[in-house]
Amino acid sequence: MTIDRRSLLAGASAGAALIAAPALVRAQGAGPIKVGEINSYTAQPAFLKPYRQGWELALEQINAAGGALGRKIETIFRDDGGKPEDAVRHAGDLINAEKVDLLSGGFLSNVGLAIADFAAQNKRLYVASEPLSDAVVWAKGNRYTFRLRPSTYMQAAMLVEEAAKLPAKKWALVAPNYEYGQSGVKWFKELLKKAKPDVEFVAEQFPALGRIDAGATVQALEASKPDAIFNVTFGADLSNFVRQGNTRGLFEGRAVVSMLTGEPEYLDPLGAEAPVGWIVTGYPHADIQTPEHVKFRDAYKAKFNDYPRLGSVVGFDTMNSIAAALTKAGSTDTEKLVDAMKGLKFASAFGQAEYRAIDHQSTLGAFVGKTALKDGKGVMVDWRYADGAKYLPSDAEVKLLRPAG
Template sequence: MAKISTICWLAFGAALALGTPSVHAQPAGNAPIKIGELNSYARQAAFTVPYRNGWQLALDEINAKGGVLGRKIEIVSREDGATTGDATRVAEELVTREGAVLLFGSFLSNVGVAMADFANQKKIVYIAAEPLTDAITMAQGNRYTFRIRPNNTMQVGMLVDQAKASGAKRWAIVAPNYEYGQSAAEVFKRLIKERVPGAEVVAEQYPALGKIEAGATVSALEQAKPDGIFNVLFGPDLTQFVREGNTRGLFEDKTVLSLLTGEPEWLLPLKDEVPEGWIVTGYPWDEITDPKHKAFVDAYRAKFKDTPRLGSLLGYMVLYMIRDTIERAGSTDTDALIKALTDAKFDTVIGPVSMRGIDHQATMGAWVGKLALKGATGGMTDWKYFDGTSFMPTEAEVKAVRKD
């Protein structure tokens, strides 16, 4: 009798094991598929609010067409406080309390690194939408973490290529003193010396994020007498730096490479103080003529009565890529999602984008051009879209730093 009971319990346990879904998979049926999203909506609203508008537009479109796998998508969105501690706490709540099958979002790079570590520990897919530090897909990269935007190596590489013909040799760096700024500065120092013979970095300034003392920063750069400046500042720090630099003539007769400054989020607040001639990465949304992109712009403007930002485009793209991933996976099982994302090809509103398998870095590119004053505000001129594929870290570079 004991033997029969043991056999029955073993059979029952085996049946349970076979019937139990994998980690983070939601029960099938008509219940919505829950996806967790977190971001710095309070402290970085200039980028994150348009980004939220973008994924909300995509969500409405997807659900109006029946969702995915016959189920609607539900996004449970939370504020991450722009700190690593708050972000991981919120992420834990999204997974354990809300039952999210995957996570996406975050803005600041240090938060993105913390989220990558969280994903690895909790074995849940995390898609980094905005953070740019190389660490997310390089040194801190892992099986569960994927990134959409071109990383620092890719975007800085695009800018450095544009600087070759300038003749500038003496370079100064100004960057916010946290993960993103430090990462971008290190990439620039490496690439400028590799690609521009004789180039040297003669000054480096790292003001605290959101707390720049523009006068002191500009003065320090002036004293170094550079003929080129690499700028990584954004938001209010950028506005103050530009205003002080314009007043003191810092940018005259200098080549300026500026990461992200052509994005409407950071360009619009400059108004008529736009420093013309800066070589920037950005988003000239109003001049992109591709029909798919134009349809996105028209839908966004109709819904929100506003023009899109780079964040808007990114939020829209990310959710459609998530939709496509779940559809290909055929379920919300974590292993199936990872398999569906790895080396996947996506047809996006800016063209084909692939997710490279060796580092989970997408091939999304960036628009590179020069700043110009257009009426009362600034815009980009002489711009070109650079596909990210040619600027990605090499396979050898990836293998040298990744631990997985």
């Protein structure tokens, strides 16, 4: 059998076309839509293991229904270890090597701000799921960054609404010494002073994140003889603070208002030592019976044989909001996605929410209630859902807080 040169070249060209065809199809958008997800998985596992599970549940449901734009969505996860510099390095790798279509994630506020800055410089969409710093959408806000969770301002405003009803005049405050803690204290003081001009703040303690000297902190707060305490610690710091406070009688006869303490991630580890009567933001997962939440909770339990934490909701809602943005944009083009995110309405486990066009902050709310003990475990009682849209500043105020863009 002989093959002349013309036949050989024709065959080679046909083979090359067959090889190039899949690449051409991928280039035209038949491959998966890639999302780069950066988070502090090893540094904050209590929140971020449930977060990832909630994300994976949403992703499974979305892809089972056909994905977005007729394409499957793929997530490439990266662990920043709680370090801003590692988060930025991962962001660069995800954009340049993995060719992701957008970025998401962030837990600690300083990490979220670092990714947001990267997104602005590189003109890529970043959906910040968890970092609570107001600077993410206000002072350092940019065209390419949107945030899902209620911010420190929003949660402080929800808690101040309850704190203002207390007879307490002298307040002491404790918070981790980084962006989130400083922001939480700032807004609580400012908003409470506005609601009750006669209050005074007699002590402030800012222990290092993850390294609280709980005994010394409790002693310093007790020495100021406050009527009430505002707490912003979470995780292991919260557990140590509560145990030392219980031991030393800090909370006896005093009201405590506490951000995040009602979240199962932080309440469950306290067991029977969980505080009673604290006014908190959190997530009473077992008692929320809205159709959206029951559907989410049942699906989560079926998949993971466990109950959801607040992280589960945040992961679930972030992924669903990204899918909604892709559908609205009709494209993976960054500028079209950014435009689609402005004013985007999306379904969450807590009902419908929206990313405000003016500041890119979601209107997702939080639950406000009191802590109690039930069967030797901390729970939330007397709770209500605080719609995030009602706890955000006006457009005129936002224009003063946020740079153009």
